[in-house]
Amino acid sequence: MTRRRRDRDRSETWGGYRCCMTADQQTPWTGYQPVQAWDEAMDLEGRVRDPYRRVYHEIDRMSGEDLYSRAEALASTYLAQGVTFDHAGEERPFPLDIVPRVVGAEEWDIISPGVAQRVRTLEAFLADVYGSQHCVNDGIVPRRLIATSQYFYREAAGVDPANGVRVHVSGIDLVRDQHGIWRVLEDNVRVPSGVSYVLSNRRAMSQMFPDMFGAMGVRPVLEYSQRLRAALTRCAPNDIDDPTIVVLTPGVFNSAYYEHSLLARTMGVELVEGRDLETHNGRVYMRTTAGRRRVDVIYRRVDDDYLDPVAFRPDSALGAPGIVHAARLGNVTIANAIGNGVADDKLIYTYMPDLTRYYLGEEPILPNVDTWRLDEPEAREEVLDRLDELVVKPVDGAGGKGVLIGPKASREELAQVRAQILEDPRGWIGQPVIQLSTVPTLTDEGLEPRHVDLRPFAINDGDDVWVLPGGLTRVALARGQLIVNSSQGGGSKDTWVLGGVRQRGPVTPPPESKVELSGIGAVPQAAHPDDIEHGQQQQQQQQQQQGEPTC
Amino acid sequence: MLSRIAESLFWIGRYVERADNTARLLDVHLNVLLEDPWVDEPSANASLLSVMNCDYEAPVSRRDVLATLAFDAERSSSIAWTLGAARENARRAREVISTEVWESLNTTRNQLPRWTASARPHEYFVWVRERAAVVWGLHSATTSRDDAWHFMELGRSLERADMIARLLMTRHFEGTTGPNWTTLLRSCSAHEAYLRTVRALVTEERAAEFLLVDRLFPRSIAYNLQKAEDTLGLIEGASNSRALSDRARLALGRARTNLEYRDVRDVLDDLPGQMREVQSACGAASDLIRDRYFLPASTVLWSQEAL
Numbered sequence: 025m026t027r028r029r030r031d032r033d034r035s036e037t038w039g040g041y042r043c044c045m046t047a048d049q050q051t052p053w054t055g056y057q058p059v060q061a062w063d064e065a066m067d068l069e070g071r072v073r074d075p076y077r078r079v080y081h082e083i084d085r086m087s088g089e090d091l092y093s094r095a096e097a098l099a100s101t102y103l104a105q106g107v108t109f110d111h112a113g114e115e116r117p118f119p120l121d122i123v124p125r126v127v128g129a130e131e132w133d134i135i136s137p138g139v140a141q142r143v144r145t146l147e148a149f150l151a152d153v154y155g156s157q158h159c160v161n162d163g164i165v166p167r168r169l170i171a172t173s174q175y176f177y178r179e180a181a182g183v184d185p186a187n188g189v190r191v192h193v194s195g196i197d198l199v200r201d202q203h204g205i206w207r208v209l210e211d212n213v214r215v216p217s218g219v220s221y222v223l224s225n226r227r228a229m230s231q232m233f234p235d236m237f238g239a240m241g242v243r244p245v246l247e248y249s250q251r252l253r254a255a256l257t258r259c260a261p262n263d264i265d266d267p268t269i270v271v272l273t274p275g276v277f278n279s280a281y282y283e284h285s286l287l288a289r290t291m292g293v294e295l296v297e298g299r300d301l302e303t304h305n306g307r308v309y310m311r312t313t314a315g316r317r318r319v320d321v322i323y324r325r326v327d328d329d330y331l332d333p334v335a336f337r338p339d340s341a342l343g344a345p346g347i348v349h350a351a352r353l354g355n356v357t358i359a360n361a362i363g364n365g366v367a368d369d370k371l372i373y374t375y376m377p378d379l380t381r382y383y384l385g386e387e388p389i390l391p392n393v394d395t396w397r398l399d400e401p402e403a404r405e406e407v408l409d410r411l412d413e414l415v416v417k418p419v420d421g422a423g424g425k426g427v428l429i430g431p432k433a434s435r436e437e438l439a440q441v442r443a444q445i446l447e448d449p450r451g452w453i454g455q456p457v458i459q460l461s462t463v464p465t466l467t468d469e470g471l472e473p474r475h476v477d478l479r480p481f482a483i484n485d486g487d488d489v490w491v492l493p494g495g496l497t498r499v500a501l502a503r504g505q506l507i508v509n510s511s512q513g514g515g516s517k518d519t520w521v522l523g524g525v526r527q528r529g530p531v532t533p534p535p536e537s538k539v540e541l542s543g544i545g546a547v548p549q550a551a552h553p554d555d556i557e558h559g560q561q562q563q564q565q566q567q568q569q570q571g572e573p574t575c
Numbered sequence: 576m577l578s579r580i581a582e583s584l585f586w587i588g589r590y591v592e593r594a595d596n597t598a599r600l601l602d603v604h605l606n607v608l609l610e611d612p613w614v615d616e617p618s619a620n621a622s623l624l625s626v627m628n629c630d631y632e633a634p635v636s637r638r639d640v641l642a643t644l645a646f647d648a649e650r651s652s653s654i655a656w657t658l659g660a661a662r663e664n665a666r667r668a669r670e671v672i673s674t675e676v677w678e679s680l681n682t683t684r685n686q687l688p689r690w691t692a693s694a695r696p697h698e699y700f701v702w703v704r705e706r707a708a709v710v711w712g713l714h715s716a717t718t719s720r721d722d723a724w725h726f727m728e729l730g731r732s733l734e735r736a737d738m739i740a741r742l743l744m745t746r747h748f749e750g751t752t753g754p755n756w757t758t759l760l761r762s763c764s765a766h767e768a769y770l771r772t773v774r775a776l777v778t779e780e781r782a783a784e785f786l787l788v789d790r791l792f793p794r795s796i797a798y799n800l801q802k803a804e805d806t807l808g809l810i811e812g813a814s815n816s817r818a819l820s821d822r823a824r825l826a827l828g829r830a831r832t833n834l835e836y837r838d839v840r841d842v843l844d845d846l847p848g849q850m851r852e853v854q855s856a857c858g859a860a861s862d863l864i865r866d867r868y869f870l871p872a873s874t875v876l877w878s879q880e881a882l
Contacts, residue, residue, distance in 0.1 A: 105674075106666070106681045276667050289670035300577055311578045313722060313810070313868045 051084045052091045053464075056471050061459035062204045063473050064125065075128040075522055078240050082233065083123065088470065095122040095466055098228055107224050109279050119515030120225055122232070125463045125476060125497045126240075129523025132493065135206060135480060138390035139196045140489040143482045145376060146213055146367045148383035150190045153366055154181050164382050165375050172450055173372070174420050175214075175365020177328060179335050183352050183362060186261045187486040190361035192323070193252065195219075195479045195496075198390070200461035207393050207458075209477065211368045211376070213360060215325050218496040218516075219248060219481050220283035223290070225518040226494075243493035243524035248481070249290035251492075252323075255485035256291075259357045260320045267320035269293040270310060272301070274326050274342045284325050298326070303346030306353040321357045322347065328362050370419040370453050371397060396454040398445055407454035408445065411438055415455045416445065429506060431457060460506055463517065465499055475500045477508050478519065494519040576671070576722040582869040583668040584723055587680075588730025590661035594654045595707035596738035597627075598700035601644055603745065603762040605696060607754045608637065622748040626741050627652055645699065646691045654703055655691050658683055661710075673717035679709050722810060729806045729864070733857050736799035739763065739786060740853040747847050756782035763794045783846075784839045796853055800831035803860065810868070823863035830856030 065076040072080045108115045195216030197209040260267035273284035288295035309316040330340040335348040350356045374395045380388045396403040418426040462473035480495035497517040498508035508514040617634035624631040629652045648655035662684040683706045718724045746753040760766040789795040
């Protein structure tokens, strides 16, 4: 970017940029005004923040119509590709916003190790909880907390993972508060979903803004599937070199079916449903046209409860009978492990900073959101007093279900939740209302700030925790809405993490830029070599013949 | 290959081919209604629906026929439903079929409402045939010749043999003199190939022979039965090659030889009966293939013992 251009920005933004605009100078940014929350693209004075400079200018050069037509093109590619999620039994396209979310390299240098640290803590905690429970004996976590967790499964106690990994894939939800500080909102270590949208968002956006990618040095995300496959290969039981891996899906009516099939396809493994699997003598097989085939690793996208009708819900038609037994015998690896839910219990979440210090001897890199444990009487009293200004959440909720945002709740809702909390204080936590950070988003009224969160995905292969550079940015499409889940009408954005190694400056061609490959034959031009020479002659003659009578 | 996926592929093959052939068949039918001055339309319509194995209430109007076989996405006999079903099966087998094939099926389904709302059947039929051609072209250009390919081809050739048999039955409809052989050849895109092969005007016997048993033309019944047999052989592999143990292959082979080794006059004298034979052989083969390769998934339900 040139110096001159940057100067012009400054004069525009400082010199009453908005009021001086005449109609023909309007750009999509006209009227963009950050609100109280931390806006990632612009500060309150209207100065563009560094990571967004390039995106700002690219959009600044477009007309509003151009921006809308690109957004439309984006929507139609998604429709053709069938990028959908199921909501209330209906297959819907997943809304992808045209403005990317940009995360600077310095910020990523905090997020990535922070997430990895979190995952290592969760692994240590799960190994401990399903082992000798030192954390309880040492008084870090109260015993009743674990015993009363809905997702603590005694069935998982005897299952030893092959390479010690229980959290093969995790999604750690992050938010950015009013001061721009990244905080962990919740941990997802059961079956975190959304990574397929990261991959397909990137594919669509790179077609939409091809030149920005190289110029900005956006870090690539497409290696995710290879990484996942490698991690799953390494967790195979009995050191099998070339294990048979399958992705287990609940079926085509599951809201994340698109993701299951995309992961299976890009990893090059089978996508199976429960009815495709059968167990014999403690081994798991899938039914193929050539008979039974042994399965070594199951990357399951089915909840614990439905995984195995023998061990859990007997009426489940989604799982395969006997696979938990096979896992306990060490004949198959189930990823993610059974019983992980105890670690993403929202009450355990409040102990995570302590657990990080306890297991790793490190200070947590990413802070939690301040949280009241409602099973502690003083905290409960305080929260119930201020219920109308806080957020309360059920500890086992996912997908934004059951979350009550105090300032926006009606009197009846407040009364109802108050009764629920008093009845089951273990089941709830309270948090201050966090004004999630905002990012410019294309709405019917033009670009407007909308609240976002970020779910980076991490893969643990046993030696190393790898954090996918980027992750799923979910955006609440309604003005002021703070719940971003797709099941609550949210959309997504492509997340660009800067500072990729492939960052390119201006390309000057090397002195000898001519590419020569030896041994390349000429490209045949026509099937019949005579065609070209004789063709013209014949054409002339034929035309002459036609022409003769009229002349 | 997973049995469930194989079944989906088999049905994608059948559905796409069915949509294509239904469009051809309807095109012929509408043509006959226009050209035959003595036509008894309701009974011709009724015969068409019965050939396609649909329930109907007499008298059957042209609208009813079009709704039942072309436009009404709620009825499993219609092209609209068939294309939707092909797409749903593709969605289930999404990780096995290529992205191009998936997108072509998905786009077809997305564009359907625009076409079914229009009142011009002929253009709709042309579009359906084009979409089928796009799907087959992409399939052929992007699929490895492994089981994924074989199961789809198997469904396709069975369906095609079956549909050509139904098409030939329209010769003997109640209430019309039936389409002439030139029309039938045209509707199978066979007229030009016929002229080049036979080098003579269209006569009943030669045209029938061409559509029934020509060994080189890809829309003759015998060609498709042979192809289904060969494909079954490829799926089975070399292990069982010494004797024909596959009952599906036996059924198809019997139907094919029955046509090939019989005087064409005899076949023409009993055309509806012979064509029914072909259809029942295809049906039987389809059932046998399902039993052998697609194993009806036995759902195991676990209930806790009541004490």
